[in-house]
Amino acid sequence: MKNILWLLLFAVTSSIYSQNTFSGTITDAETGDPVFSANIYFPEIEKGAVTGDDGRFSISNLPEGNFRLVISSIGYTSINQQISLPSDAVDFQLKPSAVEMEEVIVSTPFHQLQSQNVMKVERESVSDLQKRGAVSLAEGVTQIPGVESITTGVGIGKPVIRGLSSNRVLVYTQGVRLENQQFGDEHGLGINSMGIGSVEVIKGPASLLYGSDAIGGVLYLNPESYAAANSFQANFMSDYFSNTNGYQESAMVGTSGDQWKFMARGSLSAHSDYEGGDGLRVTNTRFKERDLKLGTGFQNSKYKADLRYNFNRSEIGIPEEMGVQSLSKEPMLPFQNIDNHVLSLDNRIFLKNSTIDAKLGYQFNNRKEFEDEHHHEEEGSEETEDHEEHEGEELHPALEMHLSTFSYNLKYNFPDFGNLQLVAGSQGMHQQNENFGEEMLIPNAVTNDVGVFTTAHYHLPKWDFQGGLRYDHRSLKTEDVSGEELFPEIDRNFSSFNAAFGTKYSFSDQLTARLNLATGFRAPNLAELTSNGSHNGANRYEIGNANLTNEQNFQVDLALEWRNEHFEAYINAFRNGIADYIFISPTDEIVDGENVYRYIQDNAVLYGGEAGYHFHPHPLDWLHVEGTFETVTGKRGDDYLPLIPASALTTTLRTEFQGGKTLLDKYIFTSLKNVFDKEEIGYFETRTGGYSLLSAGFGSSINLGKQKLQFSLSGNNLLNKTYVSHLSRLKMDGIPNIGRNIKISVRWDI
Known part of the structure; x- marks a missing residue:
């Protein structure tokens, strides 16, 4: 009773x-x-x-x-x-205003618009990135100033934020950190752009908010929203890519009531080998991807929950040379087969004037790499015949790694104390890595993280202040494995205190300045500590260093912004000093016919910035002229760091016409990206010449009553330039990047 x-x-x-x-x-x-x-x-x-x-x-x-x-x-x-x-x-x-419609920044804790945020965060909707012709999400984010990608063909891309990548850049999806063996250069995101609503980029150390591995920044992926209350929605999207003879199909259904919400999206894509500007296809750059996203939400006046699940299966060829010319979409040996499962539960409890947030996540990443055990004296038909011999056969992976990760993020949002907002919380994860293949690159291991933090924001009419403190502890323990390869038994603990302070000052309604000071840290990852094996995707033999210590950095970031209803301009400069920077370096050793690379440490510094403008004259509201410039330099003593992107200048002219009776939301754009010569290179890199890429496109929507049909046509590298990006892992073999690519997209909203 x-x-x-x-x-x-x-x-x-x-x-x-x-x-x-x-x-x-x-x-x-x-x-x-x-x-x-x-x-x-x-x-x-x-x-x-x-x-x-x-x-x-x-x-x-x-x-x-x-x-x-x-x-x-x-x-x-x-x-x-x-x-x-x-x-x-x-x-x-x-x-x-000339400023594009602002959205709330989700990756920072105080639900601010970017214009009100103390920390500068870039935000782009994925639909806008897709309109510009990107083949993948990793390619799309490179349109954000300060963000580039280390690529292996068009199927594999890793985000680079101001010269830092891999385990120095955290990726968040569905509100939880993405863990998918990201230490590898040729390990892609494993996230399909379909079902992602927007992308937010924190440039610089975000360890205060996210702990270890956010020393270079955060790429935060927001899932697409549910249907509006008491409504049903569905859509079907189809893309065609001329260069790869590729396609991408996606369908979504969603419904929402007063309290319950549900959505489901399935996507399928496949691409052949891409063609360079020289007319030759790059053998085995083909890839296929299947993706399923499910979500259900519940909300009443006291409690809100959001349960999301994402399954992604990718089959990606690993290119080694220019060989057989084919439009097949079946990966050849060697190739990766990756299954990625992400399950997340986002809980929010509403109290009188405060809230409790609890985000729980579980991930399972199954990474398999299949190698070609047969060698050919000739190229061409024999290579094709060998590929056909493997079709339908049961292949056994040379490398198979299972990575399971449970993560949590607990936060208490205190009641506002006048102009003061305060958040405190704890984050952590439990992670286990297991090997099942014939070969081992890293040993079985267990990693445990725990961190506690507090951050506050204080608002005054002209000033805003934000700061906080954090403590993190990581334990990492491996198994002692003896056999063909020997892995040292590791039982290490890493800990770090970090702090951040930022301020924003409004000189006037038009001019704003931001200054952010932040420390960050990164514990060495399992590969850096224990590697002892052939990394076939990287074509080298890697040996770890069990004595590595934390990377610790301090970044200064200064931004100036000026805006009125016609014009917006900004300049953003940074300096990022990293103590005990970990990097892999070639040696004179040879093991099993491969060059040996070892992990070592040294102090490093990165500096540079971004600048841009947006001209949007009234009453010509349909006209937009935009330009951005980005540059970064990385040094270790007198030597330059490897894999630092070249400076680039991008100019865009676009027109947008809102409304209409039959044709809605019409737009046209043209963009020219000028990438400068890369002369400042790491000691085992080679110079990269500059190049210019021309892009253009247009699109509109057709009003069909309660339904809407959207279509767009875009083209990248329209002049079919033969070029090589400095961040392409195929650069050492002289293999060019993708040539002209035309993308046709159709979306039907029901």
């Missing part, structure tokens, strides 16, 4: 809390006209509405407390302010 009374009390309390309604009107600050289709959204509650023709909105079933409200509309400056619920009707005025 007592339990029943408690349940009834909870139901009545929830009902009382859910009766709150927030309503108001959105108008143009200059003309006083109502703003149609403006978005009104509470990010913490994940509830919102869209204004009608009269500019009015209403959101019901809201809890009681203080929550941030975001109001945004194309062509206007977004509003982000605290609202106390319940509240009377409120009227808002939006100011016209």
Whole structure:
């Protein structure tokens, strides 16, 4: 009986809390006209509405407390302010602006718009990246200033943020850190762009927020949103890529009620060997990918949960030379077969004026690498025949690694103390690596992480301050393995204290300055400590160093931004000093016919920055002229660091026409990317010449009543330039990057 009374009390309390309604009107600050289709959204509650023709909105079933409200509309400056619920009707005025419609930054803890954020974060919607013709997500993120990619063909790409990559850049998906043996140069993301809503990039050390491995920055992938409350949505997307004779298909269905939400998306893609500007196809750069994303959410006035699952299977050829010319999409030996499972549960408990967040994640990564055990004296038909002999046969992987990871992220968002916001929490993971293949590159091991942190934000009319402290501890233990290869038994502990402080000052409504100081750390990974074997994907024999210590860095980041309703410009400079920087270096040793590379440490420094402008003259709201410049230099003593991207200048002209009766949201763009000569190179690298790449495209939507058909056509490297990127792992063999590629895309929204 007592339990029943408690349940009834909870139901009545929830009902009382859910009766709150927030309503108001959105108008143009200059003309006083109502703003149609403006978005009104509470990010913490994940509830919102869209204004009608009269500019009015209403959101019901809201809890009681203080929550941030975001109001945004194309062509206007977004509003982000605290609202106390319940509240009377409120009227808002939006100011016209050249700035693109801002969104709340999810990767930082205080739900700020980027213009209000102390830490500078880049944000791009994946749909915008796809419109520019990217073949993969890894290629798409390179359109963000300060972000590049280490590539092995077009099927494998690793993000590089200001010259740092691999285990120095954390990737987050579904709110949990992605763990997929990212230490390897030829280990790609394993995440399909379909079902990803937006990408956020934190440049520089983010160890305060994310712990070890965020020393270079964070690539934060936000999943696509559920359907609006009490609605059903579905869409089908199809892409064709001329260069790889490739295709990508994706279908999604979703439905939402008052409390429950559900969505499912399935995607399939396949590509043949890509063709360089010289007209030759790069043998075995073909790849296939299958992807499934599922999600279900629940929310009432006291509790919100989001359960997501992603399965990704990739079959990726590992190119070794220019050989057989084929349009086949079946990978040849050697190739990778990778299964990646990501399961996450995001919980939020709403208290009176505070919230508790608990994110739990489980991942299982099964990485297999198959090698060609047969050698050929001739190329051409014999190579093709050998590939056909393996079709339908059961192949046994030379390398098979299973990586299972459980992670958690607990946060308590304190009630606001006037202008002060405070967050405290703990993060950690338990990880196990196991080997099942004929060969071993790294031993079986168990890794445990735990970290505690607190961060605060203080707001004044002209100033904003943000800072925090964090402590992390990592334990790593391996098995003693003897046999053909010998791995030292490792039982190491790594720990670090880190701090961050940032400030933002508004000189005026137009001019803003940001200064951020941050320390970060990275514990050496399993490969760096214990490697003792042939890394076939990298074509080298790697030997680890069991005595490696933490990398520890300190970065200074300064940004200046100026904006008005017609023009926006920024300049962002940084210096990142890293003590005990870990790198792999070639030696004079030969093992099994392969060059031996060993891991060593030395101090290093990286410096550079980004600058850009956006011209959006009113009343020519349809015209946009944009330009960005990015540069980074990495040094170790008097030597330059390897795999540092070349400086680049990108200029874009685009036009956008909103609205219309039949043809909606029309756009046209053309872009020229100039990559400069790369003369400052690591001591075992070679110089890379500069090049220019021309891109263009257009698209629109057709209004079909309650349905909408979107289409776009884009082209990259339209002049079919033969070039080699400095970050291409095929550069050492003189193999060029992809030539002209035309992408045709169609999307049908139901």
